[in-house]
Amino acid sequence: MAAPSKATVVLKAVKKITLRFCPFESNAQSTREFLCMVGSEKVRATNMNCEVISMVKHDKSEPVVDITYVDGERLVMKGANLSSREMLSSFQSRCIAKDPQAKAAAKK
Amino acid sequence: MAATLCLRLLPQQGWLPLTQSVRHGSKAVTRHRKPVHILRQKLMAVTKYIPPTRLVPPGAYPSQTSRVQEESPFALILKKALQKLFQECRMLAVVQNSASNAEDMMMLKYRLHKHGIRVKFFPNKVVRSFLNDSVYSNMAPLFSGPTVMFVSEEPRVKEMLKTLRSSPQMTLLGACIDDTLLSVDGLVSYSKLPSVSVAQGQLVSGLTMLTSHTASLLQRHPAYLSALLQQHVKQLSPDAAGPAAAAEEEAT
Numbered sequence: 001m002a003a004p005s006k007a008t009v010v011l012k013a014v015k016k017i018t019l020r021f022c023p024f025e026s027n028a029q030s031t032r033e034f035l036c037m038v039g040s041e042k043v044r045a046t047n048m049n050c051e052v053i054s055m056v057k058h059d060k061s062e063p064v065v066d067i068t069y070v071d072g073e074r075l076v077m078k079g080a081n082l083s084s085r086e087m088l089s090s091f092q093s094r095c096i097a098k099d100p101q102a103k104a105a106a107k108k
Numbered sequence: 109m110a111a112t113l114c115l116r117l118l119p120q121q122g123w124l125p126l127t128q129s130v131r132h133g134s135k136a137v138t139r140h141r142k143p144v145h146i147l148r149q150k151l152m153a154v155t156k157y158i159p160p161t162r163l164v165p166p167g168a169y170p171s172q173t174s175r176v177q178e179e180s181p182f183a184l185i186l187k188k189a190l191q192k193l194f195q196e197c198r199m200l201a202v203v204q205n206s207a208s209n210a211e212d213m214m215m216l217k218y219r220l221h222k223h224g225i226r227v228k229f230f231p232n233k234v235v236r237s238f239l240n241d242s243v244y245s246n247m248a249p250l251f252s253g254p255t256v257m258f259v260s261e262e263p264r265v266k267e268m269l270k271t272l273r274s275s276p277q278m279t280l281l282g283a284c285i286d287d288t289l290l291s292v293d294g295l296v297s298y299s300k301l302p303s304v305s306v307a308q309g310q311l312v313s314g315l316t317m318l319t320s321h322t323a324s325l326l327q328r329h330p331a332y333l334s335a336l337l338q339q340h341v342k343q344l345s346p347d348a349a350g351p352a353a354a355a356e357e358e359a360t
Contacts (some may be wrong), residue, residue, distance in 0.1 A: 023204075023250050033253060039277060040207040052206075054206075056282075056291075058292065058294070089310075097161045
């Protein structure tokens with residue numbers, strides 16, 4: 001499996017992550033994997049103020065990931081037809097774009 | 109020395125020297141990649157394996173006989189354990205933990221053990237294959253990713269929900285209580301239900317309400333009862349005087 005460029009995700013520019021999915025549906029798997037990747041200890045340690053909230057429903061709704069950034073921007077990903085890798089890469093690219101200084105310092 | 113001798117003897121015949129001696133060479137086994145001798149190179153090129161060309165790519169026509177892979181004995185043991193669990197425990201909750209260290213896990217296990225709830229880990233593949241064979245096949249999509257099972261003989265839903273509220277990483281996915289699959293909302297409403305004895309009492313009281321009312325009426329003073337019945341007759345007088353008069357006679 002090709003891992004993303006950085007193994008860990010940096011959540012410095014993220015305020016809140018909300019995941020909504022229905023576990024009895026088959027299209028919620030990628031959302032669940034995304035939750036694992038984003039909710040891991042390492043990732044949460046990068047920003048202790050960021051909340052990761054998961055809501056489990058049973059109304060055959062589509063799985064949705066709602067990310068609120070520090071500057072007020074919102075990223076909404078509908079995970080029904082997305083793979084977890086795609087979601088993670090798009091999320092990471094936006095995080096890097098938001099927080100280039102910290103990234104450059106970390107890379108150097 | 110041999111090279112110089114050969115040059116003198118064979119130049120006119122045009123023969124290549126039969127032996128090509130090297131002044132100094134490395135040994136057979138070296139640390140670096142030794143350049144392969146030209147003769148060996150030629151031999152390898154000539155004797156290279158050329159696979160036969162297939163007219164049809166390998167995956168185009170799958171074989172009609174399906175190969176069923178036997179399960180490993182460890183998987184069979186786990187399945188037996190799972191069956192025993194499903195038979196014994198009335199409550200089975202499935203929870204996904206995206207991240208929790210050993211410390212958090214230990215605290216959670218301790219808190220749940222106080223209420224008699226055990227924490228079980230099983231590999232997802234084994235669980236899925238077991239569920240697909242058994243009655244509980246609708247639970248199969250719950251088991252993907254890092255999942256933990258909370259099992260207990262008595263369905264202690266309220267305590268479990270309280271304990272899980274303290275650990276934010278654990279996401280409750282669903283539960284199977286008394287062979288009924290419940291979602292999270294169902295579990296919350298299940299926890300709000302009154303206990304069995306209380307519900308039975310409510311049902312019994314609702315059914316016997318009418319008869320108890322009648323019994324209390326009859327126990328009162330007969331004058332009160334006759335006054336009530338007279339009023340009842342007056343109300344029913346346009347409809348039917350006969351049955352009302354007969355009821356009045358019986359009462360008095």
